[in-house]
Amino acid sequence: MKFIAYGMNHTTAPLEIREKYVLAPEKIREVLQGLKGKIPEVVFLPTCNRVEFYLATDRVEEGIEEIQKIVNLFHRMKPGDAKKYFYHHEGPEAFLHLFRVASSLDSMVLGEAQILGQVKEAFQASREAGVTGAILNGVFNRAFAAAKKVRTQTEIARMPTNVSSVAVDLAKKIFRSLSEHSVLLMGAGEMSELTAKYLSATGVSDFFIANRTMEKARALAARIGGTALGLVEGLGKLERVDIVMTSVSGSEFLLSKSDVEKTMKRRGGRSLFIIDTGVPRNVDPEIGNLESVFLYNIDDLSSIANENQEQRRKASEAAEVLLTEEVENLCSWLNTLELVPTIVRLRENFEKTRKSELEQFFKKNQSLPEKERKEVERLTRDLIGKLLHDPSANLKKVEDSIDRFDYARMLNEIFSLVERNKND
Amino acid sequence: MNLFIGLITLTAISYAVSCKYSFRYYKTFDEVCDHISGRWLAFGFVLQAITLSEKWILDGQAPFTSLGGILLALSFSLALALLAGRIKTPVPVLNSLFSPFIFFLSFLAFLAGTFSTPPPANPLMTTGLAWHIFFTFLGFSHFTMGFGVAVAFWIQEGQLKQRQIKSWSYRLPALEILDNLTVFYILLGFLFWMAGLGLGAVQAFQVWHRLPFDDPKILGSFLVLLIYGFFFCLRWVFQMRGRKSMTLVMAGYFLALFTFVGVRVFLTTQHVF
Structure with missing residues (x-):
């Protein structure tokens, strides 16, 4: 096969x-x-x-x-x-x-x-x-x-390799269980929605969606299950939420260092994770220097995603080695399978020989009583069974896969098992 | 004696198996390996508890007068701290970090216990003094664990701040877990250390009728209490978290380490240990 x-x-x-x-x-x-x-x-x-x-x-x-x-x-x-x-x-x-x-x-x-x-x-x-x-x-x-x-x-x-899952993965490095934390999405674009879906999959259920256009915020809130707010109202939630994602268009910072500094004092030491995917940036980069604040922009996330991709490539080299070993093990296992059909074929051939010899014997001795015929049949069957018992049992005991394969090959050749089966 | 050697041999073997499975977890992330490691650690701990009790009862005094006994007590208290942390919040990577130390100490205890003769009875080793030593050992072990977790926090926080996440850091748990675990260890260590110091103070009053603050070991021990007390004050009253908070934990540990080991090497003290 x-x-x-x-x-x-x-x-x-x-x-x-x-x-x-x-x-x-x-x-x-x-x-x-x-x-x-x-x-x-x-x-x-x-x-x-x-x-x-x-x-x-x-x-x-x-x-x-x-x-x-x-x-x-x-x-x-x-x-x-x-x-x-x-x-x-x-x-x-x-x-x-x-x-x-x-x-x-x-x-x-x-x-x-x-x-x-x-x-x-x-x-x-x-x-x-x-x-x-x-x-x-x-x-x-x-x-x-x-x-x-x-x-x-x-x-x-x-290691995740797309920007949204990198963001979620970073959140997991900061917080024990994401389901216990609230998320503020500032902006209701595609990126916000995708990240919200990833966060939702990890158990986050408390979302606030703040946007300039309330209709868009409401639509996203309906899709992911959250509360829609205006942008200014959303900024007021900074004290409560632990993860903030911004993707709002505008030339000025949405979050300034002094605002976040004041908020951090009221948060009782809780960490704040800010993901700024806006271009131009929505968050003052100085905020990243504040204690317990972790700020990532789109370039940071992309660079981690690329780095992870490279790590995966390196890991694939180790995986190839592992798979080669597994294939070798599989080949050994398949070699052991070869013996089972060989033993079956050997038994079938012995049985065929027995039957044909018995047929000839009964033809020559037609006067033989039925009781004795059955006795002769039982005797030949037991004889074949006993003769083949030890070789079959010993063959199954052979542990080395190469030996098993060789034994199977030799048996096939000595008893012409393959040829005889083909002729049959 | 034979029972003692048999027990410490079995303990060292249990910790070695725990260590082996914790490494296997580090390599494979297979949680079954972590469970097996935890069970062997617990088994080794129980054996060690029996060993210490047997030695204490049979010798008629606490086994802290010999090197083997001290090493045994140290690895026992470290194993207790690791197990306590596992019950609070299982962080498998901590097992990989600390189980080699526990095994190493128990192996040294095995060597010292097998190849050295038991010391003669020491009349100064009263029950109060023995508990003083034992509690300070427990306190120091918990501070060690707290220090280890604080270092892990430092590394993880540093990477997150610098936005450079190394692949091995995926084995470290979230900052929130590391923060809670550090407080847990320091709090337990603080209570044991305080109990040890209290019992030591009672002993000092009985022997010298005063508290010799001129002994650097005693002074250092009280300073450790002060630093960690300050740490709790900053944390609970002023909500201080993060890197600064962990720096204080590490500073406290370095002083505890100096008090525990360094004083006898570099300064003069009336303490035997």
């Missing part, structure tokens, strides 16, 4: 090609049903950045041909045109590819969290369609475990 990864992704196919392969969930089920019975084991992974098939089959060419046939039914391209965008990995290379995909090392945004969920969903859908078996179940479960290891043992997913 060979393991194949066959597909296309954002590095091999442009968006206009990839988008032709985006399938609705019912179509995905149709693809899987179409492959059932034609390929022993298959998993279909369609995401916005990739369309991949993972196969376990002895007949590689036929398997790929079947996939192309099915896929061509759903997109609007000539088979020849589409083929140039597809890649094909086999054996350990294919394992490594799957592991890299699940660990988001092959993603457009390195370390993104969604891909692992998508791979899990794809595997689940294939399993429900009944097109997976022992090999793909084992390989995919190991891929999930490897991806988890990469996420926990390397820094790849630890």
Whole structure:
């Protein structure tokens, strides 16, 4: 049995090609049903950045041909045109590819969290369609475990890489639990809304939205669940809130050092986190020098996001090493699987020989009473069982994967198991 | 003697396992490793409590007259402080920072306890004096933990102010947690230190009929109380928080460290320790 990864992704196919392969969930089920019975084991992974098939089959060419046939039914391209965008990995290379995909090392945004969920969903859908078996179940479960290891043992997913999530992450470095703190959004633009959504996801529920135009403030307050205020009214909330985000247009500072200094005296030592995303800036940069005040502007956030991106790239090198080790472990595990079908084939061959010999024996001795016939049959069955018991048990005891693989190969050759099965 | 050696060996092993799992947590962020580390720390602590009690009961005097006993008591009080912090607010990275110290001290206690002969009975080691020593050990250990957390606060706050966040700092908890934990440790340390000083003062009156403030160890100890008292006053009355507040904690600790160790090295004192 060979393991194949066959597909296309954002590095091999442009968006206009990839988008032709985006399938609705019912179509995905149709693809899987179409492959059932034609390929022993298959998993279909369609995401916005990739369309991949993972196969376990002895007949590689036929398997790929079947996939192309099915896929061509759903997109609007000539088979020849589409083929140039597809890649094909086999054996350990294919394992490594799957592991890299699940660990988001092959993603457009390195370390993104969604891909692992998508791979899990794809595997689940294939399993429900009944097109997976022992090999793909084992390989995919190991891929999930490897991806988890990469996420926990390397820094790849630890540091946020977009400006809004960097802001939320910084807030988490200052405050124990964000759900206990209030947020003031000054300005009701896109950036405010996005950051509010990120904050909301961490449990923040107490929002004040201050804007020059009350309608806009009310609209945003309705969307994220908060209180709409005028700008001046919003400034009055400085004493109560712990996180302030400003993105208001204007040439003068919205928050001056003296205002914040006075407010800090009334806050009982509580920290204040100010995110200034306005251009020109809304907050006097001198405020950042005040005790317990943390001020970040859009450049600071972008620079941290870029730095984190670089850290993720460095972490991916460690992740690659980890995945190579995992692939080696997987190959050893697969070698052990080789022995089980060998033992089954050996038993089947002995059984066939026994039956044919018995048939000839009974033909020659037709006068043999029924009771004695049954006794002879039992005797031969027990004999085969006892003769094969020790070799089977001992083979299962062999621990070294390479030895197991060699034993399986030798047994196949000595007893002509593969040839005989093919002839049968 | 054999029971004592057996117990301190087991204690050192427990702390070593705790240390190993705390490092594994630092590397993998796996919370299971932190739980295992915490359990081994607690187990080592219980063993150490039994060891100290057994030594105290069998010798008929507090085990603070030998180096092994002192090291044992120090690692015991540090483990207690770490466990107290874990109960208040679990901060796994603190385990990674402090469990090596606890293990190192308990290992030294094991070496000292195994290879040195027990000291003869000391008539000066009364029960009051023993508790005086024990409480000051507890106070010092809590100040040590408070100092460690204050340093973590300093680093985290410094990075946030300079807007340069290093990747390893993701292991440090939020400033608010570090701030609360520092106060918790300093408050506990303050109470133990005060109790230790009170018992010491009673002893001093019994022996010398006065409080010898000319002894730098006694003077230093009272100054430590004064600094931390000032810290609480600034915090609770004037709401002082942040870097300045942590600087005061660190200053208090350096004085406590000098009083605890430095005085005997650089100055003259009537204290044995």
